[in-house]
Structure formats: C-alpha cells, structure tokens
Amino acid sequence: xGIAERKEKQKxxxxxxxxxxxxxxxxEEGFNHVSIRKIAELIEYSPTTxxxxxxxxxxxxFNLHDIGFKMLLEANQNLGSIRNPLIRLHKMGENYLNFGMxxxxxxxxMFIAREPMKTLQNCDWENGDVAxxxxxxxxxxxxxxxxxxxxxxxxxxxxxxxxxxxxVALAIRERMxxxxxxxxxxxxxxMESLNWLVNSIDISGxxxxxxxx
Amino acid sequence: xGIAERKEKQKxxxxxxxxxxxxxxxxEEGFNHVSIRKIAELIEYSPTTxxxxxxxxxxxxFNLHDIGFKMLLEANQNLGSIRNPLIRLHKMGENYLNFGMxxxxxxxxMFIAREPMKTLQNCDWENGDVAxxxxxxxxxxxxxxxxxxxxxxxxxxxxxxxxxxxxVALAIRERMxxxxxxxxxxxxxxMESLNWLVNSIDISGxxxxxxxx
DNA sequence: TTTGGAATATTTACAGTGTTAACTAAATTT
DNA sequence: AAATTTAGTTAACACTGTAAATATTCCAAA
Numbered sequence: 001x002g003i004a005e006r007k008e009k010q011k012x013x014x015x016x017x018x019x020x021x022x023x024x025x026x027x028e029e030g031f032n033h034v035s036i037r038k039i040a041e042l043i044e045y046s047p048t049t050x051x052x053x054x055x056x057x058x059x060x061x062f063n064l065h066d067i068g069f070k071m072l073l074e075a076n077q078n079l080g081s082i083r084n085p086l087i088r089l090h091k092m093g094e095n096y097l098n099f100g101m102x103x104x105x106x107x108x109x110m111f112i113a114r115e116p117m118k119t120l121q122n123c124d125w126e127n128g129d130v131a132x133x134x135x136x137x138x139x140x141x142x143x144x145x146x147x148x149x150x151x152x153x154x155x156x157x158x159x160x161x162x163x164x165x166x167x168v169a170l171a172i173r174e175r176m177x178x179x180x181x182x183x184x185x186x187x188x189x190x191m192e193s194l195n196w197l198v199n200s201i202d203i204s205g206x207x208x209x210x211x212x213x
Numbered sequence: 214x215g216i217a218e219r220k221e222k223q224k225x226x227x228x229x230x231x232x233x234x235x236x237x238x239x240x241e242e243g244f245n246h247v248s249i250r251k252i253a254e255l256i257e258y259s260p261t262t263x264x265x266x267x268x269x270x271x272x273x274x275f276n277l278h279d280i281g282f283k284m285l286l287e288a289n290q291n292l293g294s295i296r297n298p299l300i301r302l303h304k305m306g307e308n309y310l311n312f313g314m315x316x317x318x319x320x321x322x323m324f325i326a327r328e329p330m331k332t333l334q335n336c337d338w339e340n341g342d343v344a345x346x347x348x349x350x351x352x353x354x355x356x357x358x359x360x361x362x363x364x365x366x367x368x369x370x371x372x373x374x375x376x377x378x379x380x381v382a383l384a385i386r387e388r389m390x391x392x393x394x395x396x397x398x399x400x401x402x403x404m405e406s407l408n409w410l411v412n413s414i415d416i417s418g419x420x421x422x423x424x425x426x
Numbered sequence: 427t428t429t430g431g432a433a434t435a436t437t438t439a440c441a442g443t444g445t446t447a448a449c450t451a452a453a454t455t456t
Numbered sequence: 457a458a459a460t461t462t463a464g465t466t467a468a469c470a471c472t473g474t475a476a477a478t479a480t481t482c483c484a485a486a
Contacts, residue, residue, distance in 0.1 A: 007462090032327075035443060046465050048445080057444065112325065114245075117387050129391055151409065158380075158392050159406040163372070166379025174330050178342055179371050193372040196364065201413045248472060259436050261474080270473065 015053045017043045022060050023067070026105050031113065055119075061109055062119040068106035069127030075099050076134065085141040086148070086202060092135060093164050093194045100168030101187050107172060111165060135161060147204045156201075163197055228266045230256045235273050236280070239318055244326065268332075274322055275332040281319035282340030288312050289347065298354040299361070299415060305351060306377050306407045313381030314400050320385060324378060348374060360417045369414075376410055 021042035026034045036057060040047040054060050075095045082088040100107040109116055110128075136157040142148040148156065167190045170176050180189045234255035239247045249270060253260040267273050288308045295301040313320040322329055323341075349370040355361040361369065380403045383389050393402045 036445085037443080048466085049464055051445075052463070111388055112382070112386055114386060125391060128388070132391070149413075154392065155402065155405055155409060158389070158402065159376070159409050162379030162383060162406060163376045163410075164379070165383055166375030166377070167371075169325070169382050170375060170378055173325055173327060175324055175341070176371070178338060178345070179367065189368070189371065192368055193375060196368060196372050200362075249474080250472080261437085262435055264474070265434070 011053070014043075014045075018050055018053055018060065019063055019067075023064055026064065026109075027103075031105055031108055058115045058119045061113065062116040064106070065109040065113075065116040066127055068103065068110045069131060071103065071106065072096075072099050072110070072131060073127065076131075084147075085138050085145060086198065086204065089135075089138050089142060089160070090194070090198050092138060093160070093198070094191065096164045097168060097187065097190050097194060100164075101171065101190075104172040107168060112169060112173075132157065132161065148201055149203050160197070164194060167193055224266070227256075227258075231263055231266055231273065232276055232280075236277055239277065239322075244318055244321055271328045271332045274326065275329040277319070278322040278326075278329040279340055281316065281323045282344060284316065284319065285309075285312050285323070285344060286340065289344075297360075298351050298358060299411065299417065302348075302351050302355060302373070303407070303411050305348060306373070306411070307404065309377045310381060310400065310403050310407060313377075314384065314403075317385040320381060325382060325386075345370065345374065361414055362416050373410070377407060380406055 018039060021039045022034055024042065025038055036050050037047045039060075040050055050060075054063075072095075075098070076092060078095070079088050079091055082091060136153055139148065139157050139160065140153040143150050143153060143156075171186050171190060176186065176189075180186050231252060234252045235247055237255065238251055249263050250260045252273075253263055263273075267276075285308075288311070289305060291308070292301050292304055295304055349366055352361065352370050352373065353366040356363050356366060356369075384399050384403060389399065389402075393399050
C-alpha cells in the first residue's frame, strides 16, 4: 500500500505546513493577529483548505499549545543530574520562568488562553500532565528526604505551580510595571521571588520541622 | 451656566449607559462577546455614537476594569477590624480568591486581558496601586511585628500576589481540571493553598527566625 | 424670530474576521 | 471508459472595529 502511505504523508505534510505558518504568525505577530486567511496566504492555499485539515481555529491552537509543552519538557532536560531534590525543584522553577519569559506567546497558549481548552474539553491534556507529574514527584521526594514539611504533595505542587505561573502571567500581561518598572529587571525579580518561596518552605536548615497544617 | 451643566450631565449619563450596557453584556456573555454593535443596540443608539463617548473599545474595557477594582476594594472592607496583621493578610488572600472566582470576567479584565492595558499605557493604574499598596503595608506590618521574616516587603508582596493570582488565573482558565476535577472543590483547594503559603512563611511560632535570604 | 454655527447622531463604507455550502478538477477505483 | 472519491476553490453569510461624510438637533446671537 505504498500509495495510500504517500497520501497519508502528504496529508501530514500540509498539516505541518499549516502549523508552521500559524506558529510563524503567532510568534512574530502575536496570538491576536493569527487569522485563517493569513495562514492560507502563507502556505499558498485558499482559506477554506485549512478546514480540510483542522476542524477549526481552536484545533490549530491546541496543536501549537502541544508543541509548547514539548519545548518546556525539553527545557527541563537539565534536571537529571541534580541529586538534591530541593535544588532540582528550584531549577525547575527557574526553567519555568525562563521558558515563560522567552516564549510568551507559547506560554499564553499553554496556560492562559481559553481557545485550546475548548478543543481539549474532557480529553487528555497529556503533556500538561507529564510536566506537572514531574513537579509532583520532585516535591514528594523533597518531603521524603526532609527538605519540605510533610504535607499533601498534590496541594504543594499546585501551590508552587500557581506561584510561578502567577509571576509569569502577571509579567507577560504587563501587570508588574508598577512593581518592577524596568523590563530588564523583571526576570531577575521573578527569580528572587522564586528564591524567596523556596527558602520559605525549606525546612532542612531549621531545628524543628514547621508545624504541620 | 445651568445649561452647560445639564449638557455635561447628559454626556455623563450616556457614558454611564454605555458602560452599563457593556457590563451587562460582558458579565452575561463574557468578554469575547461584547461588541460595539451589541452595546449600541442595547442603548438604542447607532454603533458609531459610542465613539463619541469613548475613544475605542479598549477604553470601555479600561473603565470596566476600573469598576472591578472598586469592587475588590469594597470586598476588603472587612479587614479593618483585624488586629493581627498575619491574619489580616490571610483574610486579604481569601477575599482575593473569592472575588476572582465570583467575578471571573472582571478578574480577567483587571489582571489577565491585554486590552485595558493599552489604554493605560504609561498612565496610572491608580486603583491597582491602591490595592497593592494595601497588601504591601500589611506585609510590612507583619515583618515589623515578627510574623514574617524581615525581607524586602516589595518582593514579598509581589510574591504573595503572584501566588493568589496564579491560583485564580489557572482556575478560571480551566488549567486545574486535572488537579482538581470537581469544580465545586476548586475554591476550597485554593483556600488550602493559601493556607499552606501563609503557614509556610509564618515564623511567629518558631524558635528562631528563618534564615535571611 | 430667524439665522448660523456648534454639538450630536446617523448612514455609509472599508477592511477585516471565522466558517459553511456549493462547485470544480484531479486522482483513484471499478 | 465510467463512476466515485478526494482535494481544493469560489462565493457567500454573518459578524467585527472603526473612519469619513452626512444629517439632525440644539442654542446663542442678530
């Protein structure tokens, strides 16, 4: 069945063309300026052809958001060598902040925009799970080894995630300008905030564990 | 010049009509479904009349976002009686989480959407400042009275804010569904996360202060 | 009271959006 | 060679924000 295979390949190729074009538009011009017509122009097809490969615009965004997650996971490849789980947690946070500030449009799609979630509905958010699973495992390890006060790892993961997400979300939506007027300082301040959090929850250097909540 | 006064009043009245109509639309149908034409229809004027009272759509959103801040400040009226600054901080966080979950569309406008910030540009974000000033003052008081480790109050404010913002932002953009499947549990889990944070940073019950960062 | 000009509002229009239905041309199967 | 499936296009619908030109209303001075 060489011919059916080739067709399949061609189909995937056009799908990829569409995603590449969308990505180019949305990284260069931002989320709001990506339109089906512009995508079509870039790939030199008619606008309606796009609908032969994707159900609607949201489905395109969903696929891009997925690519974003792969990028984030890749950025976390530098964690394997870190033995101390608290330092690893810290580094994970740094990776997260770096990723968000370097790829605000991807970050938007992954964690802020409503659009990709419509396509997702009750299905998987698979890559989201992987990323957050990694966080949870690290935090569990921190608790097991006495770096963090024993607590519900689920809750603490959510908390740490919320913290770094809050930093990135406020920063890229320009809500920190009053707090941090100079843009070139932003990332540094965010790193300091992460630092503050990790130091606040670290109980390894203290005489007695923090009271359990 | 009673007549000029009356004119001024009429002008403000129509402005208010526009804002009321926008608010109605955007609370009932959500941010994305507010259009100039629908606003115009509601107030029974032609679409372009709106532009005589507001520069553009963003300016309308800016005004609504401002109303949101007033609501949030009002929700914080219950803080005055709380003497203990750490408990006050905790309550502020609870108010914040409650506000966000009860008024997701306002919250969006105040802290997530890009639109109102365009109108703002380098100007004030006055009400934003007031709200955050309140947070900073409380945190400073916590440090002065030994509830929190002495540190840059600015940084800690930003951190606490980021934490609660992260919770609300993830929740209303449906990124917590994997972590907290049941919607009716959401607010409770968020409250627990806040609780975890406050307990983690509280040093008042410990023998020695946490190491300074 | 009439007239002129300012303020207010509307009509029309432009350039764009996502998406659907109807149609055509090419490729594949029968 | 004829029939059928597939791939792609054109035209159209129902929207969007907004600007320019036009019409209407209102008020003050002549």
